[in-house]
Amino acid sequence: MTEHVSLAERYIAAWNETDDAERRALVAQLWSPDGRYVDPLMAGRGPSEIAAMIGAAQQKFPGFRFALRGKVDGHGDHLRFSWQLGPADGEGLIEGTDFCVVREGRLERVVGFLDRVPSDA
Amino acid sequence: MTEHVSLAERYIAAWNETDDAERRALVAQLWSPDGRYVDPLMAGRGPSEIAAMIGAAQQKFPGFRFALRGKVDGHGDHLRFSWQLGPADGEGLIEGTDFCVVREGRLERVVGFLDRVPSDA
Numbered sequence: 001m002t003e004h005v006s007l008a009e010r011y012i013a014a015w016n017e018t019d020d021a022e023r024r025a026l027v028a029q030l031w032s033p034d035g036r037y038v039d040p041l042m043a044g045r046g047p048s049e050i051a052a053m054i055g056a057a058q059q060k061f062p063g064f065r066f067a068l069r070g071k072v073d074g075h076g077d078h079l080r081f082s083w084q085l086g087p088a089d090g091e092g093l094i095e096g097t098d099f100c101v102v103r104e105g106r107l108e109r110v111v112g113f114l115d116r117v118p119s120d121a
Numbered sequence: 122m123t124e125h126v127s128l129a130e131r132y133i134a135a136w137n138e139t140d141d142a143e144r145r146a147l148v149a150q151l152w153s154p155d156g157r158y159v160d161p162l163m164a165g166r167g168p169s170e171i172a173a174m175i176g177a178a179q180q181k182f183p184g185f186r187f188a189l190r191g192k193v194d195g196h197g198d199h200l201r202f203s204w205q206l207g208p209a210d211g212e213g214l215i216e217g218t219d220f221c222v223v224r225e226g227r228l229e230r231v232v233g234f235l236d237r238v239p240s241d242a
Binding site for chain 2: 038039040073075076078080097099101111113
């Protein structure tokens with residue numbers, strides 16, 4: 001379970017890292033070389049593509065930060081956790097839940113779902 | 122989205138089917154030949170194993186029924202939905218959320234998580 005929490009925390013940290021080189025390094029350490037990400041709005045395969053995809057998402061919401069919401073829940077090679085995205089000093093405006101498959105300690109597949117999206121987002 | 126709702130409904134129907142042959146048929150129509158299921162308590166691979174696994178779960182909770190809880194949410198080849206399990210005429214005692222990966226209209230991978238488990242379950 002500690003590994004699941006660590007993965008979720010490092011995942012959120014990667015989504016919050018705005019320095020391109022630093023984010024690419026975090027993503028490469030966290031994801032499998034052929035790891036995949038998909039949610040209703042975007043998708044990426046492999047650390048380079050995923051790091052660039054996160055950078056593009058950050059551009060859409062400048063100054064916003066991701067934070068874990070509630071507990072990280074996992075069993076075996078699977079985990080889920082919920083998150084919020086909003087201004088660094090404010091409440092979360094967008095909320096979602098991500099589901100991950102882990103392989104050899106790295107993220108092999110992440111599927112994101114949106115729990116709450118403001119009507120004007 | 123209609124396909125996601127249909128898959129979720131057929132999935133719940135398979136979990137509620139207590140006739141072994143009928144359940145095996147429902148599972149075989151719903152899952153890929155190499156489809157996988159895993160949750161914190163059990164796992165199965167392929168329709169025969171999954172149908173038998175569901176039968177064993179039914180033995181633990183005789184007379185209980187599964188029902189969808191809330192909306193089915195999906196995008197592309199991915200869906201999630203929540204369910205409850207309890208007496209046919211009562212409220213849900215156990216609640217969970219399942220994440221599914223679909224391939225060619227069939228369930229390729231289902232990962233279940235428990236949202237609520239009574240302390241005496």
